[in-house]
Every structure is written in structure tokens, then in C-alpha cells.
Amino acid sequence: MNTLPVNWLTEGLLDFEYKKYLLLAYLKAAKNEFGKQRLYPIFSDLIMHYRNLQQVKEHKQLVYEKFPQRISRADFEKLELVYEKIVEDDETMQQIEEIIQYATPLFSDTLQEGKELYDFVERHLEINPIGITPMYHNEGYLFLDTYTGKETLVYMYNITVFENTYEKYRGIHTTHLQTVRRGLAKTHEQLKVELIKERQQLPNPATFLAVAKVPMSLEHSLLPIAKRSLVKYVTRLAA
Structure with missing residues (x-):
């Protein structure tokens, strides 16, 4: 299944069209999983990405607890250092905020689809x-x-x-x-x-x-x- 790296906001080319391509491919794969009535691990992965977007949007920082267990504390601290440098760059931060603005409603819509499937399974x-x-x-x-x-x-x-x-x-x-x-x-x-x-x-x-x-x-x-x-x-x- 198409996955999205935990540090997709800062990793690789910081370009709106490139990030849009990554995001849309990931969300399409997530919807395909839901179409097959397969919730995990994609649903928890979506929640992690969405919460981290919200955290960055509101506080402009990353929170270790929002990341999945597969990222270690040491790896997170390296990522945090990279992110702090990006936050200090106004032009770069403006691009990230543009990406967040675009991605947030798309994540929200896909999560709602996952939640409806979760509720259906739980009810039955x-x-x-x-x-x-x-x-x-x-x-x-x-x-x-x-x-x-x-x-x-x-x-x-x-x-x-x-x-x-x-x-x-x-x-x-x-x-x-x-x-x-x-x-x-x-x-x-x-x-x-x-x-x-x-x-x-x-x-x-x-x-x-x-x-x-x-x-x-x-x-x-x-x-x-x-x-x-x-x-x-x-x-x-x-x-």
C-alpha cells in the first residue's frame, strides 16, 4: 500500500505540487483500503498525520507523542532539529503552511470515511x-x-x-x-x-x-x- 513518510512535510523537495502529488496518492490508497473494508493500519496512520498537521498549524512544532512507534526518540530529535531550522525560514514556512492549508480538509474528509467504516464494523x-x-x-x-x-x-x-x-x-x-x-x-x-x-x-x-x-x-x-x-x-x- 502507498504510505506517507512520518516527516513528509519536511522530507525531500519542499514544493507544493510535489507534496500535493504525494498526498493525493496516499489518500487514494487509503480510500482503496476502506473500499475493501480494511481499516488498519491505514486508519491509525491517517489519524497520526492529521493530528500532527494540526499541531504544526497551531503551535508550529512537532510532538513526539503524535508519531507512531516506528520512529524512535533519537530519530524524532533529528527531525525536530530540521524542523526548527525550517520554522526560522519565513519563506519556507510559508510554503509549509500552504501545504497544511491544502492537506487538512483532505485528511479530514478521508478520516470521516474511515470513521464511518469503523462505526459500521463496531456496530456489527x-x-x-x-x-x-x-x-x-x-x-x-x-x-x-x-x-x-x-x-x-x-x-x-x-x-x-x-x-x-x-x-x-x-x-x-x-x-x-x-x-x-x-x-x-x-x-x-x-x-x-x-x-x-x-x-x-x-x-x-x-x-x-x-x-x-x-x-x-x-x-x-x-x-x-x-x-x-x-x-x-x-x-x-x-x-
């Missing part, structure tokens, strides 16, 4: 607990049923909480354990009992079932949104 994803839910919800099992209903993908999940100066974030990590073909003799409740017997490190695990009500890409839509939906569900339980 049902999450329910399996069996009795313990008081501790931050670790356990996630069962994921695709639209066909013939298989259950079994994941172990772990939710972590981390904070910065302003906000508290919850992250989730999943590990795929197995894929089970289900039938009358293999209910979700029986599957949970088998897991408890096999994996005694979790004697009373929180277990949740996410069911897709419409067909969607497992890797690019269903699993990422199921994970985010589970974090929301668990957060409400803990409130």
Missing part, C-alpha cells in the same frame, strides 16, 4: 462474557467468531494501563492460541472449561466472546476493532 460486533466474570478483567481469554460462525479464534489477552502528564491510556496485547471448529459438541462454555484445565496459570479467567455480524477482514478490521471494543467493555466493568 457483539461482545459478551462467557460464564461468570471474575473481579479482575485485565487478563483472560478473547474468543472471536467470524461471520461464517464455523470457527472460533482463541486469544489470550492482557490489558495494560499507562499514563502521561495529561491522560490515562489502556493498551491491549493478544496472543493467538488456537482456532477451533465448533459444533453442538463444542460450545464456547466448554471451550473455556478446556482452557482452564490446559492452562492452570489462569484458574478463573475473564473470558469474552466477540461475534462479527457482517463479513470483514480479520487482520485489518475485525481483530483490531474487537481488541479496542474489549478494552472499552472491560473499562466499563471496572467503573
Whole structure:
């Protein structure tokens, strides 16, 4: 898929037509992904670029937290030095502001398309607990049923909480354990009992079932949104 470098505003030729070409190619690729009902990783990438544009527009500075994990602190600091020199150059900064002015509504429109797809997938994803839910919800099992209903993908999940100066974030990590073909003799409740017997490190695990009500890409839509939906569900339980 066509990607946009994290430092696309400052990298390479600083020319409006060139940046416009890069941007339009990237947004076209993003819309193609949405057309295939594939949200990730393009949706989070779009959000990062849009937020950084807003930050530059409002404060004329880059913010490390807005960049994806693939850029290291050291790489960011080098980029920041380059950007500081650009900000001091009025003519160059004028070109960047022109690019930002052009790019912002295009990013906004594409993000809205992605959000509508996200909301559609989320509305058609049902999450329910399996069996009795313990008081501790931050670790356990996630069962994921695709639209066909013939298989259950079994994941172990772990939710972590981390904070910065302003906000508290919850992250989730999943590990795929197995894929089970289900039938009358293999209910979700029986599957949970088998897991408890096999994996005694979790004697009373929180277990949740996410069911897709419409067909969607497992890797690019269903699993990422199921994970985010589970974090929301668990957060409400803990409130």
C-alpha cells in the first residue's frame, strides 16, 4: 500500500505540487483500503498525520507523542532539529503552511470515511462474557467468531494501563492460541472449561466472546476493532 513518510512535510523537495502529488496518492490508497473494508493500519496512520498537521498549524512544532512507534526518540530529535531550522525560514514556512492549508480538509474528509467504516464494523460486533466474570478483567481469554460462525479464534489477552502528564491510556496485547471448529459438541462454555484445565496459570479467567455480524477482514478490521471494543467493555466493568 502507498504510505506517507512520518516527516513528509519536511522530507525531500519542499514544493507544493510535489507534496500535493504525494498526498493525493496516499489518500487514494487509503480510500482503496476502506473500499475493501480494511481499516488498519491505514486508519491509525491517517489519524497520526492529521493530528500532527494540526499541531504544526497551531503551535508550529512537532510532538513526539503524535508519531507512531516506528520512529524512535533519537530519530524524532533529528527531525525536530530540521524542523526548527525550517520554522526560522519565513519563506519556507510559508510554503509549509500552504501545504497544511491544502492537506487538512483532505485528511479530514478521508478520516470521516474511515470513521464511518469503523462505526459500521463496531456496530456489527457483539461482545459478551462467557460464564461468570471474575473481579479482575485485565487478563483472560478473547474468543472471536467470524461471520461464517464455523470457527472460533482463541486469544489470550492482557490489558495494560499507562499514563502521561495529561491522560490515562489502556493498551491491549493478544496472543493467538488456537482456532477451533465448533459444533453442538463444542460450545464456547466448554471451550473455556478446556482452557482452564490446559492452562492452570489462569484458574478463573475473564473470558469474552466477540461475534462479527457482517463479513470483514480479520487482520485489518475485525481483530483490531474487537481488541479496542474489549478494552472499552472491560473499562466499563471496572467503573
